[in-house]
Amino acid sequence: MSSYMDIIGSHIRPFVFLYSSLTFLPGALFGRRDSPSLSARDAWFFSFWAKVGPLIREGASAHITALLQGRGSRGGVVAGEPVHAALGGTVLEIGAGTGVWADLLASQPGVERVFGIEPNEGSVRILERVVRERGIGDKYTVVPAGIEDAGEWVGRGEVDCVVTLLCMCSVPDPERIAREVYGYLKPGGRWYVFEHVRADGVGWWTRCFQGFLNIFWPTMIGGCQLTRPTGESLRKAGPWSKIDLERRPEDPWYAPLPHIYGVLTK
Numbered sequence: 001m002s003s004y005m006d007i008i009g010s011h012i013r014p015f016v017f018l019y020s021s022l023t024f025l026p027g028a029l030f031g032r033r034d035s036p037s038l039s040a041r042d043a044w045f046f047s048f049w050a051k052v053g054p055l056i057r058e059g060a061s062a063h064i065t066a067l068l069q070g071r072g073s074r075g076g077v078v079a080g081e082p083v084h085a086a087l088g089g090t091v092l093e094i095g096a097g098t099g100v101w102a103d104l105l106a107s108q109p110g111v112e113r114v115f116g117i118e119p120n121e122g123s124v125r126i127l128e129r130v131v132r133e134r135g136i137g138d139k140y141t142v143v144p145a146g147i148e149d150a151g152e153w154v155g156r157g158e159v160d161c162v163v164t165l166l167c168m169c170s171v172p173d174p175e176r177i178a179r180e181v182y183g184y185l186k187p188g189g190r191w192y193v194f195e196h197v198r199a200d201g202v203g204w205w206t207r208c209f210q211g212f213l214n215i216f217w218p219t220m221i222g223g224c225q226l227t228r229p230t231g232e233s234l235r236k237a238g239p240w241s242k243i244d245l246e247r248r249p250e251d252p253w254y255a256p257l258p259h260i261y262g263v264l265t266k
């Protein structure tokens with residue numbers, strides 16, 4: 001049973017997140033003088049994410065590791081034998097950000113090559129540094145572009161696995177992008193997903209609260225949208241042979257940022 005304190009706490013946390021982002025605005029605007037081509041929004045977001053991304057990794061690491069090992073199913077982690085093939089072959093990490101997950105992806109046993117797709121110039125600089133410092137440059141290639149332009153680096157039908165971690169909330173036109181990304185996968189290729197989504201199937205209050213937050217959230221969090229039905233966009237991206245993608249059971253019914261988690265197989 002959820003207590004009132006849990007419910008109130010979960011409604012306060014998004015404001016703490018926004019406030020934390022706000023504290024990075026002055027530094028980002030002054031720092032931008034060195035990189036005039038970087039938009040104010042991108043400068044703000046990458047400096048915020050460089051701080052917050054590693055904290056998110058601390059909390060989500062066990063889940064993401066299990067997901068990449070093929071042990072993510074029905075929205076949660078399954079104990080014992082994997083239920084999906086593990087991450088392997090040629091991998092696209094879309095929205096690689098500041099490299100929070102780069103070493104985890106590159107270190108998975110079957111992975112031959114990872115293309116880290118990231119359009120934010122400030123994040124790209126940090127991602128390149130992470131790749132250098134972790135010594136994963138032999139496997140991990142930073143692609144300083146949006147997924148729309150990834151065709152210059154990798155061919156359609158050539159990718160074994162796609163990974164999107166908290167990224168489909170930020171791309172423009174997610175339905176079109178989901179279809180394009182589907183086209184990059186080989187038959188039998190897999191898309192590993194961890195995303196926050198629109199609160200469906202819950203009371204009107206959570207939907208209204210998400211809608212209210214979403215008035216200013218995208219401006220303050222680098223274009224991130226809270227009310228996307230990303231699960232639907234991915235399901236409709238193309239004909240899948242297997243879909244194992246569900247809302248995480250540990251997100252309570254009132255969660256303002258519920259997540260979906262799982263694997264789709266082409």
Ligand SMILES: C[S@@+](CC[C@H](N)C(=O)[O-])C[C@H]1O[C@@H](n2cnc3c(N)ncnc32)[C@H](O)[C@@H]1O
Nearest residue numbers: 053095096097100120146147165166167170171
């Ligand atoms: C919330 S961040 C998540 C970053 C990273 N996946 C992580 O978990 O630390 C979303 C990322 O998606 C990136 N993004 C936005 N539009 C994109 C696009 N068109 N193609 C690829 N990535 C994009 C943003 O620049 C940002 O780095």
